[in-house]
Amino acid sequence: MAANTEAFSGGFSNPVFESQSVFRMVMDGMARPGTIRTVEQDAGQPDPLGSAAGAIALTLCDHDTPVWLSAGFSQSAVAEWIGFHSGAPITREKAEARFAFKEASSALSSFGLFSAGTQEYPDRSTTLVIEVEALGEGQELTLAGPGILHSTTAKVAGLPETFLRLWADNRTLFPRGIDVILTAGRHFLCLPRTTRING
Amino acid sequence: MTADLATYNFAYLDEQTKRMIRRAILKAIAIPGYQVPFASREMPMPYGWGTGGVQVTASIIGPEDVLKVIDQGADDTTNAVSIRAFFQKVADVAVTTHTKDATIIQTRHRIPEQKLTEGQILVYQVPIPEPLRFLEPRETETRKMHALEEYGLMHVKLYEDIAINGRISKTYAYPVKVDGRYVMDPSPTPKFDNPKMHMSDALQLFGAGREKRIYAVPPHTQVVSLDFEDYPFEIQKFEQDCALCGAHGVYLDEVVLDDKGGRMFVCSDTDHCEDRREHGHVGAMLATDREAAE
Numbered sequence: 001m002a003a004n005t006e007a008f009s010g011g012f013s014n015p016v017f018e019s020q021s022v023f024r025m026v027m028d029g030m031a032r033p034g035t036i037r038t039v040e041q042d043a044g045q046p047d048p049l050g051s052a053a054g055a056i057a058l059t060l061c062d063h064d065t066p067v068w069l070s071a072g073f074s075q076s077a078v079a080e081w082i083g084f085h086s087g088a089p090i091t092r093e094k095a096e097a098r099f100a101f102k103e104a105s106s107a108l109s110s111f112g113l114f115s116a117g118t119q120e121y122p123d124r125s126t127t128l129v130i131e132v133e134a135l136g137e138g139q140e141l142t143l144a145g146p147g148i149l150h151s152t153t154a155k156v157a158g159l160p161e162t163f164l165r166l167w168a169d170n171r172t173l174f175p176r177g178i179d180v181i182l183t184a185g186r187h188f189l190c191l192p193r194t195t196r197i198n199g
Numbered sequence: 200m201t202a203d204l205a206t207y208n209f210a211y212l213d214e215q216t217k218r219m220i221r222r223a224i225l226k227a228i229a230i231p232g233y234q235v236p237f238a239s240r241e242m243p244m245p246y247g248w249g250t251g252g253v254q255v256t257a258s259i260i261g262p263e264d265v266l267k268v269i270d271q272g273a274d275d276t277t278n279a280v281s282i283r284a285f286f287q288k289v290a291d292v293a294v295t296t297h298t299k300d301a302t303i304i305q306t307r308h309r310i311p312e313q314k315l316t317e318g319q320i321l322v323y324q325v326p327i328p329e330p331l332r333f334l335e336p337r338e339t340e341t342r343k344m345h346a347l348e349e350y351g352l353m354h355v356k357l358y359e360d361i362a363i364n365g366r367i368s369k370t371y372a373y374p375v376k377v378d379g380r381y382v383m384d385p386s387p388t389p390k391f392d393n394p395k396m397h398m399s400d401a402l403q404l405f406g407a408g409r410e411k412r413i414y415a416v417p418p419h420t421q422v423v424s425l426d427f428e429d430y431p432f433e434i435q436k437f438e439q440d441c442a443l444c445g446a447h448g449v450y451l452d453e454v455v456l457d458d459k460g461g462r463m464f465v466c467s468d469t470d471h472c473e474d475r476r477e478h479g480h481v482g483a484m485l486a487t488d489r490e491a492a493e
Binding site for chain 1 (some may be wrong): 208209214215217218219221222223224225226227228229230231233235236258259260261262342343345346347378380381398402415417418419420421
């Protein structure tokens, strides 16, 4: 029963203003890919969900957004926590998911099963939130594209090794494609589908 | 206490609506120039009064923001005053008329003369978001044209303009291509403002309430006005300077003064004009007025 009480605890203490503040960070992050943002708000999320990922779930998910969870999350209290606080249905079908959350150091074999939207409606695509070990240290990535003046660099530790290849494939689908938010504890950075990455 | 019982949620919209609009904004930023459909709500003002822009602003605004609202460049016209008052009432935010002090600028059909900066967000009120709508009325068809990047019809339209008028006669809502992919309607801003959208430091968000579309141009993104090699895109040029502040190279409004052909040209951006006058710049008509008073 311990898992149940975990699922009911937490949440924003002031949902209106905290979700506004987290959203502005995500919006700024999407508009300026690669910049690292820090979430100060406490989402009270259960392990192993990180606090940035938890805050993003509370800010953006609701009954209109089916959520897919990787194995480590779906076997923990995370599924019930997201369901209880946001009302989002948990789905096992990647293609149905508007948001997907993936825990750190789990394998990433393909983006292919997530929805990339259609050529007519490329907005109907999954936003994938991937937990990594750390942001601001580790492998240096060079980023370019809309929102970035010339180019910028971002350091990511614990990026799944398949990520860069999958991302290059994702780029070729444009305007279809998934969008990614990398999270590490309280920190996150956004990679909209327009961003070109050189490892 | 009774006064507190029936208050609106912060920034008028309910939280579920804000989440829906916020998700649309994020996808709009990820696909620059693509129009994201959203479930536009009925607002306490009629369509055509900027309900799209108001919903976008309401979904992004927070207590720390400073809001500026302009209507054709002016802070003091009906639309601007009423939207500013709306947000003062429902979100209790600080407002300003100074471009440089604002964090969010909601605009109807102008981009401020002063260059926007990194921290600022420009929210456009858009009447008809679809640039191809007057060429092809069917949504199913225009959607397919965007999907296939089939913009030949728009170039034919511009070509016909040249064949009939000797130049591209479109002076406002002049179509642009965003990041080399989507053709976008910049809303009915004068084409004078198009170059300001290109590689802007500020995030630009567009909301069309009646047509239920949100689209965006991220900062540092290419926005190119459509043209031909032999008929390149040109912005309006004014022979006169502003009659009040003497500014040159800004967008001017013509004001009719009497029924004997008297008229003056003044800055459309009222804040820019006031700021220049405060700094001692004097236009031709202001100078004559002062001399007459002395």
